[in-house]
Amino acid sequence: MALLLTVLAAATMTDVRVMSFNVRYGTADDGPHSWPHRKEAVYALLKERKPDVIGLQEALRFQVDSIKANVPGYEDVGVGRDDGKEAGEHSSVLYRPDRFTLVKSETFWFSDTPDVVASRHWGNRITRICTWVHLKDRKSGKAFYVYNVHLDHESQPSRERSSDLLLAKINQRHPKDPVIVTGDFNAGEGNEAVKRLRRAGYLDSFRYAQPEAVNVGTFHAWKGKKTGEKIDYVFVDGTILTLNAEIVYSSPAGPLVSDHFPVVADLRLPAG
Numbered sequence: 001m002a003l004l005l006t007v008l009a010a011a012t013m014t015d016v017r018v019m020s021f022n023v024r025y026g027t028a029d030d031g032p033h034s035w036p037h038r039k040e041a042v043y044a045l046l047k048e049r050k051p052d053v054i055g056l057q058e059a060l061r062f063q064v065d066s067i068k069a070n071v072p073g074y075e076d077v078g079v080g081r082d083d084g085k086e087a088g089e090h091s092s093v094l095y096r097p098d099r100f101t102l103v104k105s106e107t108f109w110f111s112d113t114p115d116v117v118a119s120r121h122w123g124n125r126i127t128r129i130c131t132w133v134h135l136k137d138r139k140s141g142k143a144f145y146v147y148n149v150h151l152d153h154e155s156q157p158s159r160e161r162s163s164d165l166l167l168a169k170i171n172q173r174h175p176k177d178p179v180i181v182t183g184d185f186n187a188g189e190g191n192e193a194v195k196r197l198r199r200a201g202y203l204d205s206f207r208y209a210q211p212e213a214v215n216v217g218t219f220h221a222w223k224g225k226k227t228g229e230k231i232d233y234v235f236v237d238g239t240i241l242t243l244n245a246e247i248v249y250s251s252p253a254g255p256l257v258s259d260h261f262p263v264v265a266d267l268r269l270p271a272g
Helices: 002-011 035-049 061-070 156-171 192-199 205-209
Strands: 014-022 053-057 075-077 093-095 100-109 129-137 143-150 179-184 232-236 241-247 263-269
Touching: 014 035, 014 143, 014 179, 014 232, 035 061, 053 061, 053 143, 053 179, 061 075, 061 093, 075 100, 093 100, 093 129, 093 143, 129 156, 143 156, 156 179, 156 192, 205 232, 205 241, 205 263, 232 241, 232 263
Parallel strands: 014 053, 143 179
Antiparallel strands: 014 263, 053 093, 075 093, 100 129, 129 143, 179 232, 241 263
16 A cells, blocks of 8 residues: 555656746847857757746747747747737746646736736836746646746836735636746845745745855856846745755856856645
């Protein structure tokens, strides 16, 4: 009987590798770091790390299409923040359709009118969005949500109210399957916008795996330095076990992949 229970538990176990990656918008004039000079490095990194789910921030439509064409095996969900279609930056979620079926997805705007395309309030001059997906593992049948966000880089009130809206939207989900939050919060670990997620019961997977890490900077402004604050996250709710998590400082193809270092986490969803 004990062996049977062990086998059944293993059969319902779902491990997922999740990456949060601000890919830096592809029309930026970054000189030697511009998209044409680093896109192959991005493809190489994704092929090496093989995430099952990727929360992209700051991606333009052509970048998402380029990644999908050169790193086969992903579908994407997401819209441009400027028109709810293709214009402007996306907070797309990429996932492996061979592993997961898409149950539902939506995008909302961080504003007083989250269902109004391109709406913005709270002091942010730039439109900010969240794209979320509800995925179901084809093998185990386990379903989970991924909410992918990019919060404002200037307005602290916007960051805090965006966190509040994010939590409210998560609480409205049905069914109440486990939750993963990926994103560039433009806020360090001591920022109130981040602390609100932690107070709501969400764990920073990186800090769970590496609680004593000191040099944890994720935004490096093309300098490649590890110092500074960690502003990129993979959060999980209390039902999800973090097996491992790291900030990805290496680039297998040489060039820096972005002005942010990606964050990757190996997670285990609860059995059942």
